[in-house]
Amino acid sequence: MRKPDTNIRLAVTGIGIICSIGSNAEEVWAAIEQSRGGIGPLTTFGDEKFTTDIAAEVHADFASDLFEHGSEMKRLSRTDLLAIKAAGEAVSQADLGATTPVPRERTVVCTGTSTGGLLEGESYFFERLIRGAEKTSASRVLQQPTSGPSDAVAKTLQLGGGVLSNATACASGGAAIGMAADLLRSGHVDSALAGGSDALCRLTYSGFNVLGAVDPAPCTPFGADRKGITLGEGAAYIVLERWDDAVARGARILAELGGYGASCDAHHPTAPVEDGRGAAAAMRGALRDGGSMESEVDYINAHGTGTLLNDSAETRAILSTVGSEVPASSTKSFFGHTLGAAGGLEAVITVMALQHQLAPPTLRLYSRAEDCTLDYVPLTPRPMAMKQALSNTFGFGGSNVSLLFRAS
């Protein structure tokens, strides 16, 4: 069995993203530069009432131009469609200007999602309750499994390297990128499309509310008055290739994926361990995987959800790993917590931060909490020299993933 060789450098040659602040990388970065968030009144579930009523939704009509024929998207879930939109952008960019395109036959799709097509699954369930199983069409529920986005992306983009889906709660998107890295480093595939996708659904919107984990106002990660998360939706993918292959293809290299680390708190089904040791282990793992030192990290795109427990634990993890001087911001303050997609979105944001040498800010952070003592880049973006950056994603079940990127 071939060992994933960490001496093999990995290039990011394409990025694609859709979320509440934009339908592509250019729009999303413009919103970051302008400190323009995308949180507003919840509209997805019509008149249904919840304890809180805001979200970071994708309002753009993004799906209508994805297919030539409307029939092709008939059975796809909203999560699938978000994934196809972002993945398509990433592959297009990876092909742009290259002498040869991304090798479709040897490209694997690795997707993280928390609920896949559950939004459509819920509609099926409610209709089934009212009309009975026999009169309820099963066609829309077929894409409910969390393998749906990978399969839909691979089918739409005609990719033949394999499909690998994971549903590791909010760490899913980051985990997908890590898996892709090792498949490339062990030579099983020649390129990878990796990221995450999640649409809002009732179960998660209601569920986080009943847990008391949702802030009634737009979230303020690391803030003194923070009360929880704001739920969001979106998708993002990166195209990964072995560095030498990307150079040989004449592709434009946007950044380097140095490595990744994964760990588990083994502490509680929904709460992080207070001292942040699990998160710290993932960050150290990423640095070890990438052959970097703690002192070489210039910026951290934090998980920064806005919950009391996460932000405190993550702060401790960062302090114990890279110290107190490294700026760490939460872009969830722009587009909410997109759950399984978060690792993908925040990886793309980190790549863009390295490209533009600009640290995205944490919005609405007028006063940081007593237990959050780092530099969180409050309110406005900060131009700064960055060679290496970590992107953190942590999830229910204590699963932690950290990604290390380097400027190209």
Next chain:
Amino acid sequence: MSKSSRVAIEGIGLVAPAATGSDQLAQLLTEGRSGIEMVERFDTSSLRGHKAGLVTGFQAKQFIAPGKMRRMNTLSRQAVAATRMARTDAGMEENPYDAAEIGVALGTTFGPVQTSVDYLREYVEKGSSLAPPQLFAESVANAPGSHIAIEFDHRGFNLTFTQRESSALAATMFACSQIVKGTVKAAISVGVEEINDITFSVLDKIGALSSSGTTAEESRPFDRDRNGMIVGEGAAAFVLDGAERSRGSAYGFYSGFGIARDRTASISNWGTGADAVVRAMSDALLDAEIAIDDVDAVWASANGSLAGDRLEAIALRQLFRTAIPPVIATKSYFGEYAGAGALHLATAAIAMRRQWVPASLGFERAESGLELPVNKVGRPHPMRNILVNSLSAGGGIICAVISSQP
């Protein structure tokens, strides 16, 4: 690429239809007895299919403390129980590892569908603000993996793979890659699945399940009269360790993996691109550094579906040409999705240790032009390497090689 190495299967634990633990599964295989029965858990009278491989009589309290059990759904209970059995089988209690050096990779196709249904039922009856938070916490697909980590203090990676029929093999592939990479010393690889009335009825409605018609409702992998699959559930867990640390009691050794996708497949069915299946099988053999004629048995993915079985049969004939080794189809023992594919893996590991191949229940005669040496009778058979296939609807393909030697 770096030097290759192998991963030992040191312990197996399982909760299967008609079997708890690897000894009972071995007995089931020896007797050629299927765990598939008429469904009694829910009403199938309005459906075409009526059979499944369901777990009955499993006593979680034999494996989990009552206080902890109350916080776990069925998937979590079975996954934790299977892991406890696997750890005992591997002697892990006597040879403890550092907690940070053990990872958990779990596979599940549908995840905790029943827990989501239970939550949504409360959502409808009590309102969105009064649904039970405990059910929400258990509705996430990685809840079983989380419980395993908490129960046994495993602090390495903890990831949940959801690649349809290939979920358990995907989890195993990742776990093995991390052991050879050195990010963990050992890993627990688990597959777990639960079949409920909704999953069953949706699969029935789209015509995926076997049903009575011109032929009886039955699981018949590769048979010319097959008319669909029969579904199953349960869990299987494996303790995986570096081959160099194996203490001589391993079931077998993972030596290679291959991955590909059939580009002719639709998003929810098998396609016709046998070349992709051949590519994944060949990649696994290459990864294992073995030749085609080093393969002594094939653990086929076949589940009785018309398209999937045909695709695999064509690919096997294409790869092996005239020298096809015995082909074993195990889905007729406990159904497709059983342990998200992990029970299929368990039978291969048990067979490797015993050097004995089970009968492929339900197979009588092959489709014309797709003849394969499908093994019909349980018998001793010397095996150096087993090629294990998993072809999932949607086109995903993962293959593995289990070898007898480290």
